[in-house]
Amino acid sequence: MRLAAVASLWRATRRRLMPCDSASDRLPDEASMRRLGLQPLGGLALWWPLGFTSTLLTLMSIWPVQSASARGLLLLMLGSSAAGFAWLARWVWARPSSERIVRSSLGCAIAMVLFALLIKHGTEGGESEWLRLMFLGLGLMVLGGISFLSMYRRHQISARQRELAERELALAAQAQLAQAQIQPHFLFNSLASLQHWVHQGDARAAPLLDALTAYLRATLPLFNRRQLSLGEELEAVRQYLAVMQARLGARLQVEIEVPEALRAFQLPPALLLTLVENAIEHGVVPKLGAALLRIEARREGDAEAGEGQVLRLQVIDDGPGLSEPLPPAGAGRGVGLSNSRLRLAQTYGEAARLSLHNGEQGGCVAELLLPWSLETGAPS
Numbered sequence: 001m002r003l004a005a006v007a008s009l010w011r012a013t014r015r016r017l018m019p020c021d022s023a024s025d026r027l028p029d030e031a032s033m034r035r036l037g038l039q040p041l042g043g044l045a046l047w048w049p050l051g052f053t054s055t056l057l058t059l060m061s062i063w064p065v066q067s068a069s070a071r072g073l074l075l076l077m078l079g080s081s082a083a084g085f086a087w088l089a090r091w092v093w094a095r096p097s098s099e100r101i102v103r104s105s106l107g108c109a110i111a112m113v114l115f116a117l118l119i120k121h122g123t124e125g126g127e128s129e130w131l132r133l134m135f136l137g138l139g140l141m142v143l144g145g146i147s148f149l150s151m152y153r154r155h156q157i158s159a160r161q162r163e164l165a166e167r168e169l170a171l172a173a174q175a176q177l178a179q180a181q182i183q184p185h186f187l188f189n190s191l192a193s194l195q196h197w198v199h200q201g202d203a204r205a206a207p208l209l210d211a212l213t214a215y216l217r218a219t220l221p222l223f224n225r226r227q228l229s230l231g232e233e234l235e236a237v238r239q240y241l242a243v244m245q246a247r248l249g250a251r252l253q254v255e256i257e258v259p260e261a262l263r264a265f266q267l268p269p270a271l272l273l274t275l276v277e278n279a280i281e282h283g284v285v286p287k288l289g290a291a292l293l294r295i296e297a298r299r300e301g302d303a304e305a306g307e308g309q310v311l312r313l314q315v316i317d318d319g320p321g322l323s324e325p326l327p328p329a330g331a332g333r334g335v336g337l338s339n340s341r342l343r344l345a346q347t348y349g350e351a352a353r354l355s356l357h358n359g360e361q362g363g364c365v366a367e368l369l370l371p372w373s374l375e376t377g378a379p380s
Contacts, residue, residue, distance in 0.1 A: 215239040231263030283319025309372035
């Protein structure tokens with residue numbers, strides 16, 4: 001019973017003094033800390049102040065002792081303290097958990113006991129008193145330094161985790177805002193056409209209403225997800241094209257060439273849908289007569305090496321094309337493409353690219369390059 005009470009008291013004290021060890025605020029492992037950008041302790045940040053302090057202590061403390069044995073013992077204490085502090089500092093800095101702090105304290109206590117025995121049996125008189133004073137000072141410096149480093153490191157980890165959490169929330173809010181701004185005029189134009197056809201008693205009103213309802217049912221839930229498969233995105237695109245075919249009739253011709261093996265690829269929602277909407281608005285609608293919209297997807301790169309592979313998505317129309325070339329990092333034609341570039345940067349950094357250029361046979365080609373990885377790619 002007494003042991004259980006002592007263990008319970010120790011756990012409660014550890015939770016208060018070392019909150020990073022609690023379940024709600026657990027320390028990340030060393031690999032996660034590297035991903036957080038928390039570098040290990042070393043280099044000039046450790047060796048310069050440690051070397052300077054050791055040299056200064058040696059010069060200040062060696063003159064009161066005269067015998068060779070006392071000086072040797074003093075130098076042994078100084079060297080062992082510096083080496084032990086350097087090793088313990090790097091070890092605790094890498095992961096300042098309560099277990100490592102306790103082990104460091106026990107190691108320091110054992111070393112202090114050994115040096116106390118050496119001082120007792122190896123020296124005498126005034127030299128013994130001076131060495132005892134140095135022994136206590138060095139022990140307190142090592143223990144105090146390790147304790148300070150562990151507390152500072154825990155605060156640093158907690159601050160970095162809060163910073164990244166706030167950044168992720170900000171990026172998520174930006175992504176939601178971007179998704180909420182994706183081509184709202186499409187809905188307004190479709191509803192305006194539907195209203196006009198209803199007032200005119202046009203038979204096309206009912207098919208358009210059915211297609212618009214199916215589109216909203218298929219796409220709105222997708223915008224609440226951070227990623228979805230290319231197959232799910234294609235289903236939303238088909239629903240959108242059904243609405244546009246109800247509005248444009250036989251003018252709109254569609255070809256889709258996406259291999260089944262690529263449809264499990266994960267990507268941010270509405271990227272492909274935005275390119276299709278852009279092609280319809282700027283390529284198909286302005287063209288007189290029938291217009292062709294083609295969607296292609298292929299995997300490029302060395303499949304055996306597994307590196308440098310990309311998914312190339314293209315949306316091609318045979319409309320009037322671009323009046324002037326747009327740079328790959330340009331703002332695009334409107335809010336939809338600008339938001340797509342923003343979400344690409346948030347998800348892939350500089351590894352993804354969205355570009356628009358005129359096709360060799362006329363029209364416009366919107367091209368999306370996404371990095372292939374085990375996390376986002378479909379199985380081979």
